[in-house]
């Protein structure tokens with residue numbers, strides 16, 4: 001089913017459910033979008049679960065957190081304390097003034113640029129004046145627009161299928177912004193597994209998504225729930241327990257702004273694991289900087305064909321791309337390389353470009 005197909009189904013379901021209360025024009029995807037309040041980030045951290053997972057993470061070796069993500073958490077109290085680490089510039093509220101946007105991102109027009117991009121790729125018919133009203137009224141952050149962007153880009157490439165549900169696995173999903181947006185926009189069609197090596201991310205995502213979707217069925221390895229494909233809407237599992245996912249196959253494997261902070265052996269391990277679990281013609285959605293912490297080799301399986309690779313408004317370093325590939329039968333390295341070379345010609349080099357100056361500052365502060 002293509003993205004538009006998912007959307008049409010969703011709209012039909014919404015009309016059936018709500019036709020007595022909403023007029024067809026207002027009964028759009030907008031009605032499904034999250035409505036956040038000021039208390040979105042004030043949920044307390046589950047200390048007992050953290051105390052259970054943190055000692056395991058400390059001895060998990062290759063499958064535990066790398067140095068970037070090894071820190072004590074005793075001083076952290078709520079989910080809000082982690083937002084900066086999870087999404088960087090994405091913490092900017094959409095209602096920010098240009099001066100506030102410049103102070104956070106270096107770009108006064110950061111939010112309008114995000115809108116322009118979303119509008120240009122909007123194959124679902126989502127981005128209109130109602131959408132803009134909605135996000136202004138309901139406390140959206142730039143990161144929530146990233147989620148809309150990820151949903152638009154992912155569903156654009158999902159292709160025709162008669163699958164009734166899509167099974168997705170994400171490594172390093174932060175608080176769960178992508179599953180939240182997918183579950184909202186495509187109710188009943190998404191089954192999601194969240195893998196993370198960082199206990200505070202796992203614990204936060206579980207608390208956040210359970211709070212956002214009290215009606216859904218959640219499973220958690222750390223709480224003793226066994227995984228069976230089809231048995232949960234959302235399942236949480238530490239990276240060092242991946243073998244407990246058994247022989248599940250996934251329509252989508254995903255990593256966003258996370259492999260970029262790992263080492264070569266971790267990235268190699270996860271890409272190989274993705275190749276084991278991705279379904280035939282499944283989509284790999286990999287959006288990362290390749291010039292930040294991890295500057296090694298991206299050893300994609302040769303049977304993954306690149307469908308798209310490009311910078312987006314989230315690209316906060318020069319070489320930061322959203323790379324979308326599909327597992328097929330064959331060897332696609334040669335064709336993929338041509339797309340990589342074409343992409344490389346779009347990497348900014350002008351010292352005044354905000355991504356170039358951001359990376360320069362990071363390197364200078366590391367050197368200093």
Ligand SMILES: C[S@@+](CC[C@H](N)C(=O)[O-])C[C@H]1O[C@@H](n2cnc3c(N)ncnc32)[C@H](O)[C@@H]1O
Nearest residue numbers: 065066069086172173174196197198201256258
């Ligand atoms: C910068 S955040 C990005 C979060 C999310 N993908 C997003 O875009 O909102 C990096 C994520 O990777 C996770 N992570 C860091 N090291 C990891 C590792 N070695 N294995 C799995 N996940 C890891 C962090 O806990 C966090 O969830």
